[in-house]
Amino acid sequence: MTDAPASDPSKPLAGKVCVVAGASRGVGRGIALGLAEAGATVVCSGRSTRFGQRTDGRVETVEDTAEAVEELGGRGHPYVCDHTDSRSLHDFSTWVLRRLGPPDVVACAVWGGNEGFDGQTYPDGSRFGTPFWQRPLTPFDTALRTGAYALLATARAFAPMMIPCRSGLFVAIGFDAEGASIGDVFYDLGKAAILRTSQIMAVELAPHAIASVHLTPGFVRTERVLDAGDGGEATQSPLYTGRAVAALAADPDPMAITGRSLFVADLARRYGFTDSDGTQPERFAIG
Numbered sequence: 471m472t473d474a475p476a477s478d479p480s481k482p483l484a485g486k487v488c489v490v491a492g493a494s495r496g497v498g499r500g501i502a503l504g505l506a507e508a509g510a511t512v513v514c515s516g517r518s519t520r521f522g523q524r525t526d527g528r529v530e531t532v533e534d535t536a537e538a539v540e541e542l543g544g545r546g547h548p549y550v551c552d553h554t555d556s557r558s559l560h561d562f563s564t565w566v567l568r569r570l571g572p573p574d575v576v577a578c579a580v581w582g583g584n585e586g587f588d589g590q591t592y593p594d595g596s597r598f599g600t601p602f603w604q605r606p607l608t609p610f611d612t613a614l615r616t617g618a619y620a621l622l623a624t625a626r627a628f629a630p631m632m633i634p635c636r637s638g639l640f641v642a643i644g645f646d647a648e649g650a651s652i653g654d655v656f657y658d659l660g661k662a663a664i665l666r667t668s669q670i671m672a673v674e675l676a677p678h679a680i681a682s683v684h685l686t687p688g689f690v691r692t693e694r695v696l697d698a699g700d701g702g703e704a705t706q707s708p709l710y711t712g713r714a715v716a717a718l719a720a721d722p723d724p725m726a727i728t729g730r731s732l733f734v735a736d737l738a739r740r741y742g743f744t745d746s747d748g749t750q751p752e753r754f755a756i757g
Contacts (some may be wrong), residue, residue, distance in 0.1 A: 478509070480509075481508060481509025481543065482508050482509070482716075482720040483505060483508035483509050483510035483716060483719055483720060484508075484509035484510070485509075485511075486509075486510045486511065486574040486575065486719065487510070487511050487513070487566070487570045487571060487572070487573045487574050487575075488505045488510045488511065488512050488513070488573060488574060488575040488576075488577065488719065489512075489513045489515065489566060489573045489575070489576045489577070489628065490502045490505065490512060490513065490514055490515065490577050490579065491515050491516070491551075491553050491576070491577065491578045491579060491580050491620070491624050492515070492516050492553070492578065492579035492580035492581065492620075492643075493512075493514035493515055493516050493532055493535045493579070494514075494516035494517070494518040494525065494528075494530050494531055494532050494534075494535060495516075495518070495528065495530035495535075495692065495693050495694075496579070496690065496692035496693060496694065496708060497579045497643055497687055497690055497692065497708050497711050498514075498516065498535075498577075498579035498580075498643075499514075499530070499535045499538070499708055500690070500707065500708025500709045500710070500711050500712040501577050501579055501641075501643070501708075501711060501712040501715045502514050502535050502536075502538070502539055502546070502712065503535075503538055503539065503542055503708075503709055503712050504709055504711070504712020504713040504714070504715055504716040505539075505544060505575070505577075505712065505715065505716050505719065506538070506539040506540075506542035506543060506544030506546065507542050507543065507544070507712075507713070507716065508544075508716040508719070508720060509543055509544060510544050510545075510575075510716070510719070511544065511545040511546075511547070511570060512536070512539045512544050512545065512546050512547070513547045513549055513566055513570070513573070514532045514535040514536045514539065514546060514547065514548050514549070515532060515548075515549045515550070515551040515553070515562060516531075516532045516535075516550070516551065516580075517550065517551070517552050518530060518531045518532060519531050519532055519533060519548070519550045520533050520534075521550075522550065525582075525585060526585055526586060528693070530693060531548075532548040532549065532550060533548045535548070536548035547569075547570070549562055549565065549566075553578070553580045553620040553623060553624050554580075554615050554616060554619060554620050554623065556623060556626075556627075559623055559624060559626075559627040560627060562627065563627040563628050563631065566628075567631050572628075572631040572632050572634075572635050572638070573628060573631075573632065573638070574637070574638055574639070574719070575638070575639045575640075575641065575715070575719045576624065576625065576628050576632075576638070576639070576640050576641070577640075577641040577643065577715050578620065578621045578624050578625070578640070578641070578642050578643060579643040580616060580617075580620040580621070580624070581616055581617055581620075581643075581660075582612055582615075582616030582617075582620075583609070583612055583613040583616060583617060583656065583657055583660050584657075584694060585612075585616075587694075588698060589694075589695075589697075589698025589699065589700060590698075592609060594606055594608065594609065596609075598653065598654045598657070599653050599654050600654075601655075602655040602656075605655075605656075609656040610655075610656045610659065610660075612656075613656045613657065613659060613660025613663075614659070614660060614663055616660075617644070617660040617661065617663055617664045618660070618663035618664050618666070618667040621642050621664055621667050621668065622667050622671070625640055625671055625682075629675065629680070632678075632680055633675075633678045633680065636678060636679040636680075637679055637680065638680040638681070639680070639681045639682075639683070639718065639719060639724045640668070640671060640675070640680070640681070640682040640683070641682075641683055641685055641715050641718060642664055642665075642667065642668035642671075642682070642683070642684045642685065643664075643685055643687070643711070644661045644664035644665050644668070644684055644685070644686065645661040645686050645687075646661075646665055646684060646686045646731045646733070647661070647662075647756060650756050651756075652756060653756070664684070665684045665731060668682050668683065668684040668731075669682075669684070669729055669731075672728045672729035673729065675728075676725070676728060676729075679725060681724035681725050681727065681728035682728055682729065683718065683724075683727055683728060683729070683730055683731075683732055684730070684731045684732065685711065685714060685715065685718075685732050685733075685734065685737075686731065686732070686733045686734065687706065687710065687711040687714075687734045687754075688704075688705040688706045688710075688734065688735065688751055688752075688753065688754030689703060689704045689705045689706070689754045690704060690705075690706055690707070690708055690710075690711065691704040691706065691707050691708070692704075692708060705751045705752075705754050706734070706745050706751045706754075707745055707746045707747070709745065709746045710734055710738070710744075710745040710746070710751065711734050713738075713743040713744075713745075714732075714734040714737045714738065714741075714743070716743075717737055717740075717741035717743055718732075718737070721741075733753050735750070735751060735752050735753040735754075736753070738750045738751075
């Protein structure tokens with residue numbers, strides 16, 4: 471497969487290298503596919519692989535996502551990486567640099583806070599929304615490590631190779647409740663930490679002309695949501711977020727929005743993209 475010409479308006483990201491962390495499934499996979507539609511070269515990373523570990527025994531893998539990227543007109547590369555492991559991230563970033571060069575975009579959709587959650591109950595027996603004094607603290611550690619820590623560790627691995635280029639974009643996928651309670655203490659704190667981390671990254675990367683933004687999807691019809699029987703309540707597909715990231719990646723002036731907390735629904739109206747069914751779902755309202 472050859473890259474589309476850079477002048478092709480339907481492929482504004484042709485020739486761009488994009489890393490999507492947490493691309494095995496869910497929003498991460500949607501981001502990879504949105505970038506693929508725009509013609510990008512997409513490195514699809516995550517822990518689930520056809521040849522080894524699969525998170526929670528699920529069927530989705532990084533290889534599946536990379537093949538789907540190719541089918542949509544991008545160039546897909548799978549890479550198995552634990553984004554909470556610094557050695558794994560060093561090997562990953564080195565592989566990307568040697569094979570493809572410094573990435574133009576790094577989108578982090580890593581989140582392990584829902585692993586083992588069946589839609590109502592966590593592995594420790596607690597239900598979503600159980601008061602903090604009635605729960606063990608282990609889920610708090612998981613939420614922080616697979617949320618803000620994974621984001622910062624991933625950025626730490628790739629920022630040094632992007633800084634000399636004086637260009638690039640980091641996109642952190644989280645959930646900005648705008649001061650409201652999300653409904654579960656550890657889920658809430660985990661997501662809040664992702665938002666704050668992205669803002670600190672923006673401040674420290676700004677002198678090097680690299681942007682960092684936080685992006686909030688709605689209630690997404692991920693594989694887990696569908697398996698839990700909540701697909702009817704979900705407001706959007708994973709591709710809606712993917713098209714938002716693609717639009718941000720194609721923006722000629724990302725520094726104008728660095729440090730901001732953005733919403734997929736707002737970006738759809740700003741940039742004119744739609745969800746997979748041609749609609750533009752509104753922001754998701756808690757409660």
